[in-house]
Amino acid sequence: MRLLVVEDEAKTANFLRRGLEENGFVVDVAGRGDDGLHLARTVGYDVVILDVMLPGLDGWAVLAAVRRDGRQTPVLFLTARDGVDDRVKGLDLGADDYLVKPFAFSELLARVRSLLRRGPARQPETVRVADLELDVVRHRATRAGVRLDLTPKEFALLSLLARRAGEVLSRTLISEQVWDINFDSDTNVVDVHVRRLRAKADDPFEAKLIHTVRGVGYVLEPRP
Numbered sequence: 001m002r003l004l005v006v007e008d009e010a011k012t013a014n015f016l017r018r019g020l021e022e023n024g025f026v027v028d029v030a031g032r033g034d035d036g037l038h039l040a041r042t043v044g045y046d047v048v049i050l051d052v053m054l055p056g057l058d059g060w061a062v063l064a065a066v067r068r069d070g071r072q073t074p075v076l077f078l079t080a081r082d083g084v085d086d087r088v089k090g091l092d093l094g095a096d097d098y099l100v101k102p103f104a105f106s107e108l109l110a111r112v113r114s115l116l117r118r119g120p121a122r123q124p125e126t127v128r129v130a131d132l133e134l135d136v137v138r139h140r141a142t143r144a145g146v147r148l149d150l151t152p153k154e155f156a157l158l159s160l161l162a163r164r165a166g167e168v169l170s171r172t173l174i175s176e177q178v179w180d181i182n183f184d185s186d187t188n189v190v191d192v193h194v195r196r197l198r199a200k201a202d203d204p205f206e207a208k209l210i211h212t213v214r215g216v217g218y219v220l221e222p223r224p
């Protein structure tokens, strides 16, 4: 799942990025409101975390523009002030939830998960392919009921392959979806991660799910 953090305070932005990545999310960060709006319009995000006081365009303007476009992306806004007026304004403009700074990371994570669960037309919470089962909100994967011990990146990779089961995904597409926009797209990294993922998710099991399509990329599907 891919999240956008729009926050000009580098310390907070880095803290959010690190924490969310540790929890298996792919995170893009924008330090300006106009850059954030551009990303929100060009990349499909599962949740946008939006600061209010921003250079370029403030959070209200970003939120209003996203909703004017008809995008239903869940938006959690961060406000330094805990004035009731601010909260009402944010919710009126179409925000889904808010957090008052300073906040505990665990609370932010809980809010993000709750938005992922209840958002409109969200992806299903559980993805199943053969005996593979993924809880995409809690980032848990099992095969035949056996819990797979995956790193956040391995989970993101497996969940991309599983959500698009049967579809051959190119290394470029995989690197775009699983790594953030600043990742220097080196497709060898994809191969290395697929190898590690297979060691955990395929090698111990008789039926292999992840297949290499020579010259193209990878596909996850049950094969007889």
Ligand code: CA
Binding pocket: 007, 008, 009, 051, 052, 053, 054
């Ligand atoms: Ca700010």
